[in-house]
Amino acid sequence: MIQQAMWLARKEIKQQFVPFLFTMAVTSFFATATTLQLSMAVEYIFGEGSTDYKSLFLDLIFLLITPSFAAIFMSSPYLTFRTIKEDPFSKRMALFRALPISIKTLALSRIIIMLITFLSLSIIFYLIISIGLTQLSPTYLTPMEWMSFMVFWFGYALAIGGYNSFIEYGTNGRVLYIVPTIILLSFFLFWYFFRRITDRSVVELSLLMIKEYQWIPAITFLLIGIAGCTFWYYLLSNRLRRRDYL
């Protein structure tokens, strides 16, 4: 089963090679923009930097964008409203469903695609930021603390990111557009109240937490990430067993 799922995942990613490259390019752009803001945030929290940095932008990147690394978000279904009507992900699944592929293999292949995409984009994202930060603010975070910070957010995004596979293959084109819109609106509401209550942004708090507890939050979130990934696999399997594909 694993071998078959791997084969299918590799095949599909190969088919999506050009959109994958574009997604990598956009991720690099996000990483570059994040580096500067994160460097300013680190200076502000641990040094004597100014408060004049975009905390909303950082929270948006880490809370919303990093889970999106689980999807090839520069592929055509994400870039055109035709997706709402044409539902390309379900159509692909309809073909697979007509072939002798078990539901478990099908669901696993989706999770493998998600993981390959997520790992590739996360590596690019954090690599660019790591290189950038060593140039900009080398003294405030030790390499270990920076590693913990990355693992912390990697774990978070891994836990949430599986929802992309569920939405893409478990629902339809309309939901693919509606859910992100709801999430975005919820994020702004959450962010507004969070900021008012704690007087900090989420990323600021995560930096403080890492400074104080070192690896503990990172390992915790990594485990949550792995558990989340497993959860999405079972949820997707269940959904694929019951859903209509056309």
Added chain:
Amino acid sequence: MNTSLLSVEGLSKDFKYFTFGTVDFHVEIGTVVALIGENGSGKSTLFRLLLNILHADEGKITFFGEDRQVDDAQFKQSVGYAGNLLDAFPYISIKELSHMISYWYDNWNEDRYRYFCERYAIDERMKFGRCSTGIKKKVEFILSICHNPKLLILDEPSSGVDIKSQRKMKEDIIEFMEDGTRSTIIATHSVDEITHLSDILIVLHDGKIVNSMNKDDIYENWARVWVSDLKESIINHTNTVDVMYDSKQIITNHLPNLEQMLTTENITITHTQSLKIGEVIDYLIPQN
């Protein structure tokens, strides 16, 4: 000996604006079933339910006496389906598409695939999305038949296909059926396909089977009868399908029964003519 290849019992599904079923039917080994009906009558829906592309609300499907749900993947090893699903991959070539599909079949015959590509003049380098409707249909047909399935399910296979290739498809389906161990269900609007390929006709209307009959029975029983007189008892006879008063013609779906009744009523048959399948279909499909 079990001669039933596929058995469908109580299959149904509710959609927002359409209710499919309840549908019951059997497909015997060695037979070709033609599924006919107007557009939107539920032919494609039936196929999608058979293949679990749509999830049925109720019903049981057995394949060679085994519940299909027990080993869905194994069931699909024995089924070939051509039903407009390949459009989901317009950005890959026919060669890539065939590779992606053939991988899953234990019995895939690559030589047979090559033979068919040559026979239907398929350029494998073409991206599927750039192919004409006819070529897409031919590719679907080829990909559905090369793993030596026990059951071939074809959804309007020749729609948009050139005449020469339609003839080839017909030949290939006949050849596929030749050893008598396989079955085919074909949804079609082509009288020619029904006439030359099918053994059984199933008529779907509004998601329900309204007629199901052996093609030979149609030739034996359906007829146009010219009579000396038209009486109420004949007009209202259960086997009278249509009456043309001016020319005193009766269309019947059971000539022996009608003949018996006419004899009882002392009405003379002046002339009898068998109906063509195309004419019968007009009567089988209810008018909306």
